[in-house]
Amino acid sequence: MFSPNVNHIVEHPAAGYRKIFETVEELNEPLPTEVTGVLPSWLSGSLLRMGPGLFEVGAEPFHHLFDGQALIHKFDLREGHVTYHRRYIRSDAYVRAMAEKRVVITEFGTAAYPDPCKNIFSRFFTYFQGIEVTDNCLVNIYPIGEDFYAVTETNFITKVDPDSLETLKKVDLCDYLSVNGVTAHPHTDADGSVYNIGNCFGKNMSLAYNIIKIPPPQKDGSDPLKRSEVVVQLPSSERFKPSYVHSFGMTENHFVFVEQPVKINLLKFLSSWSLRGTNYMDCFESNEYIGTWFHVATRDPAAYLSSHKFRTSAFNVFHHINAYEDQGFIVVDLCTWKGSDFVYNYLYLANMRAEWDKVKESAMRAPQPEVRRYVLPLDIYREEQGKNLVSLSYTTATAVLRSDGTVWLEPEVLFSGPRQAFEFPQINYSRCSGKNYRYVYGLGLNHFIPDRIVKLNVRTKDTRLWQEEDSYPSEPLFIPTPEAIDEDDGVLLSIVVKPGAERPSFLLVLDARQMTELARASVNTIIPVTLHGTYKPRTP
Numbered sequence: 001m002f003s004p005n006v007n008h009i010v011e012h013p014a015a016g017y018r019k020i021f022e023t024v025e026e027l028n029e030p031l032p033t034e035v036t037g038v039l040p041s042w043l044s045g046s047l048l049r050m051g052p053g054l055f056e057v058g059a060e061p062f063h064h065l066f067d068g069q070a071l072i073h074k075f076d077l078r079e080g081h082v083t084y085h086r087r088y089i090r091s092d093a094y095v096r097a098m099a100e101k102r103v104v105i106t107e108f109g110t111a112a113y114p115d116p117c118k119n120i121f122s123r124f125f126t127y128f129q130g131i132e133v134t135d136n137c138l139v140n141i142y143p144i145g146e147d148f149y150a151v152t153e154t155n156f157i158t159k160v161d162p163d164s165l166e167t168l169k170k171v172d173l174c175d176y177l178s179v180n181g182v183t184a185h186p187h188t189d190a191d192g193s194v195y196n197i198g199n200c201f202g203k204n205m206s207l208a209y210n211i212i213k214i215p216p217p218q219k220d221g222s223d224p225l226k227r228s229e230v231v232v233q234l235p236s237s238e239r240f241k242p243s244y245v246h247s248f249g250m251t252e253n254h255f256v257f258v259e260q261p262v263k264i265n266l267l268k269f270l271s272s273w274s275l276r277g278t279n280y281m282d283c284f285e286s287n288e289y290i291g292t293w294f295h296v297a298t299r300d301p302a303a304y305l306s307s308h309k310f311r312t313s314a315f316n317v318f319h320h321i322n323a324y325e326d327q328g329f330i331v332v333d334l335c336t337w338k339g340s341d342f343v344y345n346y347l348y349l350a351n352m353r354a355e356w357d358k359v360k361e362s363a364m365r366a367p368q369p370e371v372r373r374y375v376l377p378l379d380i381y382r383e384e385q386g387k388n389l390v391s392l393s394y395t396t397a398t399a400v401l402r403s404d405g406t407v408w409l410e411p412e413v414l415f416s417g418p419r420q421a422f423e424f425p426q427i428n429y430s431r432c433s434g435k436n437y438r439y440v441y442g443l444g445l446n447h448f449i450p451d452r453i454v455k456l457n458v459r460t461k462d463t464r465l466w467q468e469e470d471s472y473p474s475e476p477l478f479i480p481t482p483e484a485i486d487e488d489d490g491v492l493l494s495i496v497v498k499p500g501a502e503r504p505s506f507l508l509v510l511d512a513r514q515m516t517e518l519a520r521a522s523v524n525t526i527i528p529v530t531l532h533g534t535y536k537p538r539t540p
């Protein structure tokens, strides 16, 4: 561990990060690891993570970071021993690509072309058959009831066996719910209910964001998905252009949705899709004028609070950190990127695999990251126009009622460093989700390259970090110590790739209080980049 200053920029002239964007083979059986240090005796379970693993099919490359075929990874911890396993998800996208040795289903930034072997008539019909939406579930894995699902952001989720990593079943959410897709970042209540948000393109081109609820495991053993429902519908600020949504906030009594100026041009999406060479990335556009809108709904009864229109300047947001209620305010902490230019435009594999100088050059043009706190007053009175309505003693965030009835928000900056993002945030979720809290852990992105793990105290803005030379960590998951007293009493789990090492990847176990290494379990293979995941404790 080195570099005590979080804003000290570490250089990567050897470009070792390129290794995490290369294709690997799946394993037939788990690999042993070499454990150094001491693993906590209570840590027994599986770290499951998703990411891209196959970055080309035959001679056809995938172009974007979010296109590679989904690979599920598992580090299994049991009585001080650790194994590592990985399998490709048998999605339709993967199975058909393998069979035809070409990209068959269009991915986020890579279009599929019709089979050159088909005659001109069947190719014509393939174009106009409509959209074949991808089921490439590379983004996350989480439980619904007793089952585990690997997910992307479309309507297809894939049930997997968390022990064998085998693919079990493809599920179409449209069979149960009125949504076109949902995020890969649901919230889970203490009772096991799962909440999520997704775009809904309704009849007559009506547009909305639907918040859905999947109930907890059912006493009769039936699939909770069968009882899922839309609990509240939030309106779209633009008629044909819903915003891209990657996550949302949930407090004890409210849902918070941040409508960002990165828009999906629906007309383009529906019309141009059948044209040769179009992919999802082609259907996004930035609205430079609309800024960012916050929407709030109550949870019980679920209802949209339409009277307050919360506005602020333009930013991209992918990850909500946490949101909670305090003294009549909703506090919303976010990982933001300034401006309306879409951050995903900078995540093409050609950018990520470039030489270090080029990586830095391209990140200079991209939106700049900042961790921000916004505070939304719940009770607003007309006579308070022009005044700052936020009276929470501990924040400089403001909210001012304007003559048009909207409330203009200005944030408090919790963390900022030039081209140094604090992203992929994780909190002590079971204890702090929706509640006032102190700590968030994140992946430090240096010009988009993940090269450190950071702990941020959102009350003092103090940071601590873990970093090692030529090492590329993943999102750190927080696992609390059983019977923990303090919020940060627990460990962080992260997969780290260190290309030059004898065993070039390891599971890193950090003491979350001190951010010091407790143990690492090293394995003799490169592990490609992973996006999100979950920890499944062993059940007796």
Ligand SMILES: CCCCCCCCCCCCCCCC(=O)OC/C=C(C)/C=C/C=C(C)/C=C/C1=C(C)CCCC1(C)C
Residues within 6 Å of the ligand: 066, 108, 133, 134, 139, 152, 153, 154, 155, 180, 181, 182, 199, 264, 269, 280, 283, 318, 343, 347, 423, 424, 445, 448, 449, 450, 474, 475, 529, 530, 531, 532
């Ligand atoms: C771990 C280190 C990574 C290295 C660099 C990362 C830089 C990150 C900078 C910002 C943070 C971004 C986080 C994003 C994380 C993520 O996992 O994103 C993956 C998202 C994917 C794959 C989204 C897919 C969405 C699809 C296919 C949506 C399809 C749709 C539309 C576009 C409109 C119509 C509906 C439909 C079909 C759902």
Ligand SMILES: [Fe+2]
Residues within 6 Å of the ligand: 184, 185, 246, 318, 319, 532
């Ligand atoms: Fe995400």
